[in-house]
Amino acid sequence: MKDDKSLLLRAIKLAEEGINKGGGPFGAVITMDGKILAETVNRVVVNSDPTAHAEVLAIREAATALKSRDLKNCILYCSCEPCPMCLGAIYWAGIQKVVYASDRNDAAIAGFSDKYIYDEIILEPSERQVKFVRMDNAGGENVFKIWVKNENRIPY
Amino acid sequence: MKDDKSLLLRAIKLAEEGINKGGGPFGAVITMDGKILAETVNRVVVNSDPTAHAEVLAIREAATALKSRDLKNCILYCSCEPCPMCLGAIYWAGIQKVVYASDRNDAAIAGFSDKYIYDEIILEPSERQVKFVRMDNAGGENVFKIWVKNENRIPY
Numbered sequence: 001m002k003d004d005k006s007l008l009l010r011a012i013k014l015a016e017e018g019i020n021k022g023g024g025p026f027g028a029v030i031t032m033d034g035k036i037l038a039e040t041v042n043r044v045v046v047n048s049d050p051t052a053h054a055e056v057l058a059i060r061e062a063a064t065a066l067k068s069r070d071l072k073n074c075i076l077y078c079s080c081e082p083c084p085m086c087l088g089a090i091y092w093a094g095i096q097k098v099v100y101a102s103d104r105n106d107a108a109i110a111g112f113s114d115k116y117i118y119d120e121i122i123l124e125p126s127e128r129q130v131k132f133v134r135m136d137n138a139g140g141e142n143v144f145k146i147w148v149k150n151e152n153r154i155p156y
Numbered sequence: 157m158k159d160d161k162s163l164l165l166r167a168i169k170l171a172e173e174g175i176n177k178g179g180g181p182f183g184a185v186i187t188m189d190g191k192i193l194a195e196t197v198n199r200v201v202v203n204s205d206p207t208a209h210a211e212v213l214a215i216r217e218a219a220t221a222l223k224s225r226d227l228k229n230c231i232l233y234c235s236c237e238p239c240p241m242c243l244g245a246i247y248w249a250g251i252q253k254v255v256y257a258s259d260r261n262d263a264a265i266a267g268f269s270d271k272y273i274y275d276e277i278i279l280e281p282s283e284r285q286v287k288f289v290r291m292d293n294a295g296g297e298n299v300f301k302i303w304v305k306n307e308n309r310i311p312y
Contacts, residue, residue, distance in 0.1 A: 004289070004291070005294065008291055008294050008296075012294060012295060012296055012299060015296075016298075016299050019299070019302060019303055019306055022310070024312065025299040025300055025302065025303040026299075044225055045225065045310045045312055047225075048220070048225050049216055049219055049225060050215060050225045050226075050227070050245060050248040050249040050250075050312075051212055051216055051245050051249075053248075056207055059206060059207060060205055060207055063204055063206060064204070068204055069200055069201065069203075069204050069205060069206045071206070079299055080299075081281070081290070083244055083248075084240050084241075084243060084244035084247075085240075085241050085243075085244025085245050086241075087240060087241075087244075087273075088239055088241025088242070088244060089206060089207050089241050090286060091240075091269060091273045091276065091286060092206040092207070092209075092239075092241060092269070092273075093206040093207075094206075095286060097286070097287040097289065098289065099290075100288070100289070100290055100291070101291055101292065101294040102292075102297045102300065103290065103292075106296070107300070110303055110304055113247060116247075117244055117247045117248075118277075120247065121240060121243055121244075121277060121278075122277075130247060130251060130253070131252065131253040131254070132237075132254045132256070133160070133253065134237070134255075134256055135160070135164055135256070135257055136259075138161065138165060138168060138257040139168060140164075140168050140171075140235050140256070140258035140262070141257075141258045141262045142168075143168060143172050143175070143181040143235055143236075143258070144181055144258065144265065144266035146172060147175055147180070147181035147266055148266055148267075153175070154178070155267050156180065156200050
C-alpha cells in the first residue's frame with residue numbers, strides 16, 4: 001500500500017504532465033483501501049467544460065468504477081487545495097480524507113480564481129460579484145414537500 | 157423573450173418532473189439572450205454521479221452547446237439556491253446572473269446537505285468534518301511555476 005506522500009507526489013506529477021496536454025496545472029488521484037481508482041488532470045480547456053477540474057473528474061471516474069455515488073471509503077490526493085466547487089463535490093461524494101500540497105494562495109499567484117471564489121461564497125448572495133436574485137414567491141419550497149411525501153425517494 | 161419569473165417557474169417544474177425520473181427535487185435552466193441553452197434535472201442517483209446536480213449538468217450542457225467553457229452572457233435559473241459545488245461551477249463558468257426560488261434552509265428541512273457544506277467551507281481546512289491534510293513540503297507550488305513560464309498556456 002502506498003503512503004500518503006507518494007500518492008500526493010503522483011497527483012503533482014499528473015498536474016505537471018497535464019500542462020503538456022493543454023490542461024491547467026492540477027492533478028488528482030483517488031484511492032480506496034490503498035488501491036488507485038482514478039487518476040486525472042484538469043481538462044477545462046481541452047473539454048470546453050468549466051467543471052472539468054481534476055478533482056471533479058476523479059470523483060466522477062471513481063464513482064463510475066464503483067458504480068456508486070458514495071465514495072465514503074475513498075481518499076483524494078490533489079496537487080492543490082480543492083476550490084469551492086471541488087470541495088462541494090468532495091462532501092457530496094462522502095470522501096473521507098483529502099491530502100493536498102499547494103493552496104488557494106499559490107493558485108491565486110498563478111492566476112486562478114480559487115481564493116476569489118472562497119472570498120465570494122461567504123458573502124450574502126445579494127452582495128456577490130455575480131448577481132444572485134432570490135424569488136421567494138415562486139413556490140420553490142413546494143417541490144421539497146412533494147419530495148418528502150414521495151415514498152420512493154432515494155435520499156443522498 | 158421570456159421573463160425571469162416564467163423561466164424560474166420552468167426550472168421548478170423540471171424539479172418536480174425530476175422526482176418522477178428518480179432524481180432529487182432540483183431543476184435548472186440556462187439562457188443566453190433569452191434563448192434556452194439547457195434544461196436539466198438532478199441525476200445524482202440515476203447516474204451514480206455525486207456531481208450530477210441540475211446546475212452542474214446545465215452548465216456542462218450549455219458549454220457543449222456553445223463549444224466554450226465561458227458562459228459569461230448566460231443566466232442560470234434554478235429551483236433552489238445553488239450548493240457550494242454549483243456556486244463554484246457558476247463562478248468558473250463566468251455566469252452573469254443566478255435566479256433561484258427556495259434556499260439552503262428549505263433544502264436542509266428536506267434532508268439535503270447544502271447548508272451543512274456552506275457551514276463547513278468557511279472553517280479552516282483542519283477544522284472540518286472531512287479530514288483535510290496539507291503537505292506543504294511536497295513541492296506542489298513548483299507546478300505553478302512551470303505553468304506561469306509556459307508560453308502556450310491557456311488561462312481560464
